[in-house]
Amino acid sequence: MSYEIVIGLEIHCELKTKTKAFCSCRNEFGAEPNVNVCPGCLGMPGTLPALNKTAVEYCIRAGLAVGCKISRYSAFERKHYFYPDLPNAYQVSQLEYPLCIGGGLTLDSGKFVRLNRIHLEEDAGKLLHGPYGTRVDLNRAGVPLIEIVTEPDLRSADEAVEFLAKLKSALLTTGVSDCKMQEGRLRCDVNVSVNKPGDKWGTRIEMKNLASFSAIKRAITYEAKRQMDELDKGNTFVQATRRWDDKDGKSYPMRDKETSNDYRYFPDANIIPINVEPSYVESIRKTLPEMPWELKERLQKELGLSEYDARTITSDKAYSDLYLNVLKTFNEPKFVLNFIMGEVFKKLNALGQDDIEIPLKPEILAKLLKLYHGKTIAQATARELLDEIWESNADPEQIVKDRNLAQVSDSGALEAILQKLVADNPKAAEQLKMGDPKVNQFFIGQTMKATGGKANPAVVLEVLNKIINK
């Protein structure tokens, strides 16, 4: 039986403000437990929240970047639930009057994925589970978050991951968050349902706090299949929240979905609604940087990159930053692009990070590429040096000089090697004379072997042709 999968995402992104959303405690990841707390974020009676101006600005900034309409009037509600990580027993959030409404992002297929809203809220503390009970660290309690809610427009795990990658890249570009998934600063709740084509949508199952692209992809794939299997058996199920176990690769029941009313939302009387003047919104809009999709268009137009190349190099801010910064001192757009998309991507793929971090400084990579482009070093040497300088940022020019790694382009030196090779391999030499180009590679390989990978392939071919055609 074929089914349609319907997916909606709720993405939580911690904002990179200096202080918390409603008090002046430091917003800091990785501090000692409970050092960034005050009577306000500890939920002590008699304290009052004071809304952080920058948190509001960042929420608006994120909204503008993805085409949201910014609300003129915005207000905060209390969302009630009991848990030890929530000192007030309610989370300050936005329900009726979110700061940003609508908007969306376009996938590579051209499909537009609509956003429902982006609202501002506070994070909860952190529970540290141990054998003797649970320890509570409230440093994170009150850290400003934006929640980005999509419409249920996504139809596959691949679409969901692509959307999230694009959103992450956009948020990084705006500078409102560092989006580090490994540190839980970007987390995703996934709603999945399945239905037969033409039928109404099925019962929605939510999986909370997925913190990597691979977990999101696997969780959606698993959950959709589980629901299809249940329906095929004639079973039904109720709206619920399930827990994704990334180690087992399975989802487990967590709780029946509390309906919105059970959170007993009501207006937070301690936080006065805010008036967002259109002139303020425009002043924020003016400071927005070039977004990845705008950069993509520019690279195609100004540097003549193909659609695929431009899309790939702008798919993560780390890639495009490296590319543009290398070009500042070494302006060979296609050569640099090919090296990054080949050698640098190979290295990054091997590392398998969700949060791409490139320790190599662009100016150092530019130096390496100048040596390679100018044929001072061979491709094999460039690859080896990339590994060597990746973290150390050592000067490639100095290494080449110190270790005598420059290519052998001296035709006299290569001639002696090649004459010996031709003499030792008469069959191959004969094939080459007959015009078989594959044999070229054999001689280049052998010359490389003899020179420790330092021979200049172009000169090798030149000399080889001369010898063969004598």
Next chain:
Amino acid sequence: MAVTHDELVKLAKVSGLEFSDKEYTELIQAFKQKTELMEAMNAVDTSGIELRYEPINAEKDLREDVVRPSLPRDTALSGAAEKDSSAFLVPATVE
């Protein structure tokens, strides 16, 4: 509009609270007084009166994003029923 016993039982359940029958009776009475007050206010004719609110300005009136000292950790933990040297302790909560 009166609050029913069943509604209060549901509210108590999602709030993690327990009440005796006597307390439920008292609560129903207290809610009744409040709803009667609201009904009395709703009865006032406000037609023709413009809705007004005084929101604060997002650009000018909000707190600047400047760090101020937090509590010393010992002070922060001092009111906790159970604690260790750096954290509040609560019964094991594993989802």
